[in-house]
Every structure is written in structure tokens, then in C-alpha cells.
Amino acid sequence: MTALGTPSAAAPGTVGAAARPSRRRAAPGGRGREAVTGCLFVAPALLLFAVMGLYTVGYGFLLGFARWNGFAPHWDWVGLDNYADLLWRDPVYAPRVREAAVNTLSVMVAVPVLTVAVSFPLAVALSRVRRAQAVLRSVYFLPYVTSGIAVFYAWQYILQPDGAVNYLLGVLGLGSLQEPQGFLGDPATALPTMIVVTVWTEVPVAMLLYLTGLQTIDRGLTEAAALDGAGWWRIQASVVWPLLRPITAIVVLLTLRSALHGFQTFLIMTNGGPGTHTNVLGLEAYRLAFLAKFAPTLGLASALGWMLFAVAIVLALINLRALRSRV
Amino acid sequence: MPTSRPLSPSPGRSSPPPRRARLAALGLAAALSASVLSGCGGASGAGPAAVTMWTFKQSHVAGLRAAAAEFGRRTGIEVRIQAYTPDDAYTIKVQSSAITGDLPDVFEVHSDGEDFVYGAAGIVQDLRGRIPASWNDRFNPAVRRSGTVTQDKYEQSLPPTSTSHGVPKGARYSLPFTIGTFGIVYANKAKLAAAGITRPPATWEEFIADLRKTTAKEPRTGGLSLGLKVPSTGLNWIGQPLAFAQLGRGGYEALYGREKSADWGSPKGTEVLEAYDRLTPYWMPGTQSLTIDDADQAFAQGKSAFDIGGTFTLAFLQEAGMKADDILAFGLPAPRKGAVKDLALGPIALTGLALSGASPREDEARRWMRYLSEPDVAARFSKAASDLSATELGAESADVLGPNLARLMETFRGTPENTYNPYDTSFRPPTLDMDEAGAPLIDMSPLRQTGPAKTGLRLRKLIDSYWQEAR
Numbered sequence: 001m002t003a004l005g006t007p008s009a010a011a012p013g014t015v016g017a018a019a020r021p022s023r024r025r026a027a028p029g030g031r032g033r034e035a036v037t038g039c040l041f042v043a044p045a046l047l048l049f050a051v052m053g054l055y056t057v058g059y060g061f062l063l064g065f066a067r068w069n070g071f072a073p074h075w076d077w078v079g080l081d082n083y084a085d086l087l088w089r090d091p092v093y094a095p096r097v098r099e100a101a102v103n104t105l106s107v108m109v110a111v112p113v114l115t116v117a118v119s120f121p122l123a124v125a126l127s128r129v130r131r132a133q134a135v136l137r138s139v140y141f142l143p144y145v146t147s148g149i150a151v152f153y154a155w156q157y158i159l160q161p162d163g164a165v166n167y168l169l170g171v172l173g174l175g176s177l178q179e180p181q182g183f184l185g186d187p188a189t190a191l192p193t194m195i196v197v198t199v200w201t202e203v204p205v206a207m208l209l210y211l212t213g214l215q216t217i218d219r220g221l222t223e224a225a226a227l228d229g230a231g232w233w234r235i236q237a238s239v240v241w242p243l244l245r246p247i248t249a250i251v252v253l254l255t256l257r258s259a260l261h262g263f264q265t266f267l268i269m270t271n272g273g274p275g276t277h278t279n280v281l282g283l284e285a286y287r288l289a290f291l292a293k294f295a296p297t298l299g300l301a302s303a304l305g306w307m308l309f310a311v312a313i314v315l316a317l318i319n320l321r322a323l324r325s326r327v
Numbered sequence: 328m329p330t331s332r333p334l335s336p337s338p339g340r341s342s343p344p345p346r347r348a349r350l351a352a353l354g355l356a357a358a359l360s361a362s363v364l365s366g367c368g369g370a371s372g373a374g375p376a377a378v379t380m381w382t383f384k385q386s387h388v389a390g391l392r393a394a395a396a397e398f399g400r401r402t403g404i405e406v407r408i409q410a411y412t413p414d415d416a417y418t419i420k421v422q423s424s425a426i427t428g429d430l431p432d433v434f435e436v437h438s439d440g441e442d443f444v445y446g447a448a449g450i451v452q453d454l455r456g457r458i459p460a461s462w463n464d465r466f467n468p469a470v471r472r473s474g475t476v477t478q479d480k481y482e483q484s485l486p487p488t489s490t491s492h493g494v495p496k497g498a499r500y501s502l503p504f505t506i507g508t509f510g511i512v513y514a515n516k517a518k519l520a521a522a523g524i525t526r527p528p529a530t531w532e533e534f535i536a537d538l539r540k541t542t543a544k545e546p547r548t549g550g551l552s553l554g555l556k557v558p559s560t561g562l563n564w565i566g567q568p569l570a571f572a573q574l575g576r577g578g579y580e581a582l583y584g585r586e587k588s589a590d591w592g593s594p595k596g597t598e599v600l601e602a603y604d605r606l607t608p609y610w611m612p613g614t615q616s617l618t619i620d621d622a623d624q625a626f627a628q629g630k631s632a633f634d635i636g637g638t639f640t641l642a643f644l645q646e647a648g649m650k651a652d653d654i655l656a657f658g659l660p661a662p663r664k665g666a667v668k669d670l671a672l673g674p675i676a677l678t679g680l681a682l683s684g685a686s687p688r689e690d691e692a693r694r695w696m697r698y699l700s701e702p703d704v705a706a707r708f709s710k711a712a713s714d715l716s717a718t719e720l721g722a723e724s725a726d727v728l729g730p731n732l733a734r735l736m737e738t739f740r741g742t743p744e745n746t747y748n749p750y751d752t753s754f755r756p757p758t759l760d761m762d763e764a765g766a767p768l769i770d771m772s773p774l775r776q777t778g779p780a781k782t783g784l785r786l787r788k789l790i791d792s793y794w795q796e797a798r
Contacts (some may be wrong), residue, residue: 069490070422071448076487091792092763161612162547162630182613187774271556274615274774275766290419294444294490295758 063302069294076296082303093288093300099276100284103191104260107280110195112255115202116248122203123210124236137211144204152268155197159183159269184270187277194278197265202258206251213247214240253319260312281308377405378691379431383417384678385410386642387435387505390711391699398698404691413620425450430683432692436501438473438676439750443480443491446500451681452689453498465700466503466717469739473676473717474501479753486797488758501679502696503717507638508672509749510568510659511735518549518632519655527657531569531602534660538609541632550611552631554619555773558765563749564635565606566768568659568670570599571747575666580754585794592787600779602662603772610773623647635659638735639677642713651731658738671741673748676717756793764789 064082066075081089086097126136143151158164161182169178179186183193217240225235263282266272272279272287281304289301382391388410395406409431411417418441424430430450436442445451454474463471476484481496483489494500512534514527519537522544528534541549554560571579574595581589582596590596611631614622619636620643626634627647634640644654661670680696682689698704705718706727715736720727728736752759767785770776777785 067487069444069448071425071444071450072493073449091795092758092760092789095792096763156616160616180612181773182616185613185616187770187776270616271618273556273558273766273769275558275769275776291415293760294418294441295760296488296490296492 060302061306063299064306065303066299067296068298069292069296070298071294072296075299078299082299083307086300086304086307096276096279097281097284097304100279100281103277103279104281106191107195107198108256108259110192111198111202111259112252114195114199115206115255116251118199119203119206119251120210120241120244120248123207123214124240126207127211127214137208140207141204143200149264149268152197152265156184156269159193161185184278185274187274190270190274190278194266194270197269198259198262201265202255205254209247209251210244213244217243249319249322253316256315256319257312260308260315376688377407378433378688378695379407379409380433380435380695381417381421381431382408382410382435383412383414384435384639384712384714385412386639386646386714387708387712390708390714393711394699394704394708395695397704398695402694402698404694406695421445421450428685430685432683432686432688433696434681434683435504435678436681438470438501438503438679439480440490442474442501442679442681443476443484443494445681446476446498447484447491447493450684451500452684452686453495453500454502454682455497455499458499458502462697462700463502465702465705465719467506467674467719469674470503470506470676470717473503474679474681475499479751483753483757486757488796490758501676501681502700503676503678504680504699505639505676505678505712505714506674506717507677507715507735508674508738509564509637510635510672510747511637511640511738512657512659513626513634513636513640513644514655514657515626515629515632516653516655518545518629521545522549522632527655528660530660531572531605531662531665535605535609538606538633542609545632547612548630549632550609550614551606551633551635552611552614552617552622552625553635554617554622555615555765555769556618556621557762558769559761560619560635560765561603561768561772562765563761564637565659566599566603566765567749568672568747569602569662572659572661572667572670573599573602573665576744578666583755583759583790585791587787590783590787590790592783596783596786597779600768600771600782603768604779607772607775615769615773637677638715638732641731641735645713651729654731656731656734667745667747669741669745671746672738673741673746674715674736674739675748675750679717756790756797758796759790759793 063075065077065079067078067082068075084090085093088094122140126133126140129136159182160166161180163182165183166178169175179189183189221239221243222235225239230238261282263280263286266278266280266283267286270278272283285301285304285308287301288297288304292301380391380395382388388408391408395408399405411420414437421430421434425445425448434445434451436445436451442451446453466473476491476494476496476498478496480491481494484491484494486492512527518541519525522537522540524537524540528537538549538551543549553564567579570582573579574582578589578595582591582599584590587593591600611622611625614625614631617625622631623634623636623640623643624647625631627644627649634644636643641654641656645651658670658672661667680699682692682696686692699708700718702718702720705716706720708714709716709720709728709732713732715728715732764786767777767782767789770785771779771782
């Protein structure tokens with residue numbers, strides 16, 4: 001006896017028969033109506049994308065070829081001048097961009113390396129913990145869910161001359177490591193400190209990805225390696241780490257992206273300072289757009305943004321290529 | 328066997344939903360589309376009947392609202408005051424509202440700068456010839472032409488990269504609202520007393536000696552705070568007045584010129600930078616990481632003995648909990664052997680009022696602007712905001728303003744020869760970014776990365792690049 005309302009229980013022919021008439025009914029004018037209905041359903045999303053996505057992307061791209069301060073009634077078209085000015089030609093902007101590029105490069109090298117170096121061992125350790133695993137995972141994931149302006153302000157206070165870090169170092173008898181000007185106030189420590197804070201925000205997601213990857217590894221592989229005489233370190237280095245390379249590639253890609261584009265942390269915590277010692281390209285683009293005191297540099301900001309986009313695409317392609325060759 | 332009739336279509340197959348459901352879905356989709364479209368629209372056409380005014384100064388809000396309430400009682404015209412802070416957020420707000428046509432009737436603007444940008448963009452009205460003498464003469468004589476595109480300002484607007492490119496000569500885009508100056512030193516009286524200091528320093532050397540005493544007494548909290556996270560503050564508020572006092576007007580202006588024998592890289596420039604560098608041991612630790620507000624806050628919390636700002640800083644310090652009696656305020660003192668011995672800090676219009684170019688309530692807005700310039704209204708506003716109104720308050724101004732504001736006004740008194748005018752920038756490259764120029768100074772002091780001579784050469788190179796760009 002077939003239960004009413006359970007199509008899977010119906011004979012195949014019966015289901016087909018039930019479906020076919022409805023299709024036939026839809027054929028003459030129904031399909032058109034269906035299409036219209038479907039279009040209307042997606043219309044809000046399409047409209048939003050057209051306004052917020054295509055329009056702004058196109059607007060931004062065109063702005064890269066113009067000189068404008070955001071107020072003037074018209075743009076002055078300058079062709080590729082903005083790109084040339086940023087890269088080599090303008091005696092004011094080109095040196096600034098070069099200095100910011102060097103800082104950005106430091107961040108782009110250090111952040112992915114440190115993020116992987118911290119998050120992989122952390123994930124391995126967490127996967128081995130038997131007690132309070134969920135609590136520990138939540139604790140290590142906290143930086144991600146709490147990240148925001150308030151947290152960066154908190155970091156700023158912690159790193160001040162009379163902040164918690166200096167205090168802690170003093171209490172621990174490590175006064176020689178204290179930074180009298182604050183860790184953000186000394187050019188020697190400001191950029192490394194910013195890198196550490198950026199890594200702190202990147203580690204949770206990277207750790208989660210590694211944890212996910214660790215759970216997918218066939219236990220038989222590690223047991224086989226152990227039977228072959230491999231120790232714990234050897235198993236991690238020669239079995240687990242190679243198997244997690246795709247995850248590492250994703251982590252590196254994500255952290256590169258944020259190192260290249262991220263500027264909020266720098267804007268809030270250092271504003272590129274002291275002096276210009278922590279200026280990065282993302283912050284420079286933001287400054288040109290919004291902190292230029294009405295100078296007509298929105299076009300320069302847009303051009304810099306598109307150059308960063310191009311670099312991000314190239315890095316993503318390289319990463320993808322590396323990922324494919326390893327998988 | 329009975330034919331089964333599924334209640335829901337099998338996966339992968341679809342049948343049209345009932346007509347009523349489709350209609351409901353269509354209605355919902357249409358509503359969503361409409362809401363998206365309406366969200367893109369401006370607020371024009373349905374604006375409030377009241378005059379709206381925007382300000383970027385939170386400390387002005389209470390005074391303005393009190394004035395608006397009184398204005399409303401007298402005229403029946405409602406004025407709504409809205410504040411957007413900090414300055415950067417205000418700029419972005421005006422920028423985006425100019426694009427969407429959603430601007431207020433009256434703006435508070437940074438005088439002789441921001442107003443010209445808005446004027447060039449056509450979003451504020453040219454008030455030339457529309458301000459009768461009976462109105463304009465209420466203002467302090469030093470700022471009666473504020474907001475006007477003078478010959479100097481016009482010449483500075485000529486390069487296409489100038490922020491005010493396109494303004495016509497003689498146009499007037501704002502009326503002065505508050506006045507003041509930079510280079511005002513605030514000292515914590517208790518800390519001075521603890522260090523045995525009983526009077527304000529008369530010279531730069533005495534100021535350095537006082538700093539030495541206060542930091543000797545309190546090494547961590549006896550120094551000088553300044554918001555060097557905004558790199559221009561060191562140069563604008565200390566470096567330039569100091570250079571003016573040390574070298575006189577001609578020598579000061581030549582620092583920004585193209586003549587290498589007199590610019591920042593010259594021996595004269597190095598001399599000024601050496602004087603500035605004498606502050607290096609006495610900065611509050613970490614002052615280079617503080618914003619202007621943070622530095623003022625640190626001073627108010629007793630983390631420094633001295634704080635440098637403008638006349639406007641007083642209001643902030645009082646808001647931060649300091650009492651007028653706790654503070655000793657004085658103008659930046661001149662070096663003993665400088666060309667200008669008795670340095671005066673010229674009053675400038677710090678903020679002005681601009682009238683929107685698209686205001687539908689222009690007459691009411693103008694009445695409101697004029698009302699704010701009335702002496703009794705201005706006096707009440709000054710007192711409420713702890714700020715100096717551009718309106719002359721007459722002989723009783725000391726009574727109206729209180730001792731601190733009155734003392735600050737003393738710093739304005741000078742002759743053309745000994746008065747430093749921070750808004751006179753006619754001798755500088757027109758697009759010079761002062762934050763950019765301030766960065767080398769921070770590397771010298773407090774960071775000790777470079778010495779005065781090298782800093783002078785960096786400044787020379789930077790200023791040269793701006794001259795090249797201007798060409």
C-alpha cells in the first residue's frame with residue numbers, strides 16, 4: 001500500500017504520470033509566466049547588485065582616470081596620469097606609495113608566515129586535547145568574533161607606554177623589554193607590533209580551517225606511519241603537513257588578501273605613524289580618498305585601489321596554480 | 328491500487344504555485360524592488376520645514392541649540408542643529424550629501440579653506456555683496472574679510488591640483504563664526520607649583536627650563552603632550568610660530584621658498600629646528616601615538632604638565648573635567664635672541680557659517696546666521712561653548728568670557744610685525760600637505776631618528792617636490 005503523500009514510495013511510472021500533466025499545463029503560457037515570476041523574484045537582488053556592485057565598480061574604475069575631490073560638479077579626465085603619478089612620475093605621491101609598498105610587502109610576507117606558524121601547531125594541539133576542547137576552541141576563536149574597532153582601540157591602550165604589556169613585562173622582571181615610548185610609538189617596534197596584531201586577528205579562521213582539515217585525514221594513514229616506526233614529529237611533518245597543504249594555500253591566500261587590502265587596524269591604531277613608519281598601501285588609498293583635506297585625489301585613490309586589485313588577482317592565480325599542482 | 332497524489336512535487340520537478348501565492352510573491356518582489364529604488368532616492372521633496380544646520384564641533388551643540396530655541400521663540404522659525412564628529416566624518420558626510428542633494432541649509436565650516444572647496448564645487452552660496460555693513464561690522468576687525476577669496480587665495484587656487492581650483496576672485500563663501508589661534512600652551516597649575524614654577528615662561532628658553540623642572544619632579548607625567556598622531560600639529564602649532572619668532576616674517580616665509588640659502592635646509596632653517604629639538608627630552612612618553620583629543624585628554628588626566636593646542640582646546644579640557652582654576656594658559660613664547668621678541672598669535676576665523684547653494688529656506692537661514700552674530704547671542708554662545716565668538720563683545724568681554732578665555736584673547740594683541748598669522752600661506756607651495764611636512768619633524772623629535780640638519784634637508788626635498796608639482 002502506498003502511503004499518501006510519500007512520492008518516493010510511488011511507482012516510478014506513477015510519479016512520472018503525476019508530473020507530466022503539470023508540465024503540459026505549463027507549456028503554452030505558463031512557462032512565460034513562470035519566467036516572469038522568476039525574474040521578478042531575482043529582480044531585487046539583481047537591482048541591488050547592479051546599483052551596489054556593477055555601478056560602483058564601474059564608477060570606481062572610471063574615477064581612476066579622472067581628477068576629482070568629491071565635491072566639484074565635474075571630473076577632469078587625466079587618462080593614465082593617476083597611475084603614472086603613483087608609480088613613478090609625481091614627486092609627492094610616488095615616494096609615499098613606494099614607502100607604503102615596502103611596508104605592505106613586509107606585512108604580506110610576515111603575516112601569512114606567522115599565521116601559518118601559529119595556527120597549524122595550535123590546531124594540531126587542539127585536535128589532541130581531550131578535555132574542554134570546545135571551550136578552548138571558542139577561546140582561540142574569540143579574536144575573530146570580537147574583532148572590530150573596539151578591539152583595536154583596546155590593543156592601542158594595551159600597547160601604550162603605561163599600558164598592560166609594559167606593566168606585565170615590569171612585573172615579570174623583564175623591564176629591559178619594556179618600550180618606554182609604547183610599542184606603537186617607536187619606529188623599531190611599531191610595524192612588527194602591527195604585524196602581530198594582524199596575525200592575532202587572522203589566526204582564528206586559519207586555525208579553524210586547519211582543524212577541519214585535520215578531521216578529514218584518514219586515521220589509517222597516521223597509524224600506518226606509526227607502524228612503520230615514524231614518531232609523532234615525523235608523522236606531523238611528513239604525513240599531516242603535506243596532506244594539509246591545500247588548507248595552507250587557502251590560509252596563505254586569505255592572509256595575503258587581508259595584508260594587501262587591510263587598513264582599518266592601521267588607521268585606528270597608528271594612522272600610519274609614528275611619522276610614516278607604518279603607512280601601508282590600503283591606508284594610503286584611504287587617505288587619498290577621504291583624508292586628503294579636499295585635495296582632488298579621489299582618482300589617485302581609485303587608481304591605487306585598482307592596482308591593489310590587480311596584485312591581488314595575480315597572487316590569487318599564483319596561489320591557485322600552486323594549490324592545483326599540489327592536490 | 329489507488330493512484331497516489333503527492334502533496335508536494337518530487338525533488339527536481341516543479342509545478343506552478345497556486346495563482347494566489349504567485350500574486351502574493353509578485354507583490355512582495357515588487358515591494359522589495361520599490362524599497363530598493365526608494366532607498367536610492369534622495370530625501371529631497373519631503374524635507375522638514377525647519378532650517379537645518381550642521382556642525383562638526385560637539386562643544387558647539389549646546390550653545391547652538393540654546394540659541395535656536397530662543398530664535399524659534401522670537402521668529403517662529405525652527406532651527407535643527409545636527410553634529411557630525413570628528414572632522415573627517417563630517418567631511419565625508421558633506422561629500423556624500425552633496426552628491427545625493429541632501430545638504431543642510433547652513434554649515435559650520437573650517438574658515439578660509441573648506442568653505443572655498445565647497446564654493447568651488449558650487450554647493451555653498453557666494454555671499455559677496457549680500458552682507459550689509461551693519462552685519463559684517465559686528466565681527467572682530469581681524470576676520471571681517473574671512474571667507475573671501477582674496478588675491479593670495481585666488482592665486483593659490485589656480486593650479487588644477489589645488490583644493491579650491493575654480494573659485495572666482497572676490498567671492499565670499501562663509502562668514503566668521505568662531506575665532507582663535509594655534510600655539511596656545513596649557514599648563515597644569517598644580518604640577519607647576521610642585522616644580523616651583525610661579526609664572527608663565529617669558530621666553531622659549533624659559534619654557535624649556537620649566538619643562539626640565541616639571542619632568543625632573545615627575546619624570547613620567549611632567550612632560551609635554553601634543554597629538555602627534557596627526558603629524559602636522561608639531562609643525563603648525565609649534566614649529567611655525569617658533570620659526571616666525573626666531574627669524575621674523577621674511578625669514579619664516581623664506582623657509583618654504585625655493586631659495587636654498589634660506590629654506591629649511593639652510594643654516595637658518597637648522598637653527599629653528601635645533602630650537603624645536605630642545606623639546607625632545609621632555610615629550611610625554613608616547614605622545615607621537617596620540618590624536619589631538621587623546622593628547623588633550625592625557626593632559627586633563629594629569630599625564631603631562633603642559634599641553635599645546637589652540638584657543639579651542641580650552642573647551643575640550645573643561646569638558647574633560649578640568650576646572651578653569653587648574654589651568655594656566657599662555658601663548659607660545661619667543662626665543663630670547665629671536666627676531667620677534669614679543670610674539671603675538673594673530674586671531675583667525677577658525678570656523679565660519681556657509682549657506683547651502685540649494686537651500687529652499689534661504690531667507691530663514693540667512694536670518695538665523697545673522698541672529699547668531701548678534702552680540703548678546705554670541706556672548707551666550709561663547710560662554711556655553713567655551714569658545715571665542717567672531718562677534719566683538721565689547722569692553723565687557725572679560726566678564727562675559729571668564730578669565731581663561733579673556734587671557735587667551737590677550738595673545739591676539741600685536742602689531743603686523745610681531746603677529747604670526749597661521750592662515751597666511753601665500754608663500755608656501757599651494758598644495759603642500761602639512762601632515763606630510765610634519766612627519767620629518769616627528770622623526771627628529773620625539774623619535775630621535777634624525778638630527779636637525781638632516782630634517783631640514785628632508786623638508787627641503789619635500790617642499791621642492793611640491794613646487795615641482797605646482798609647476
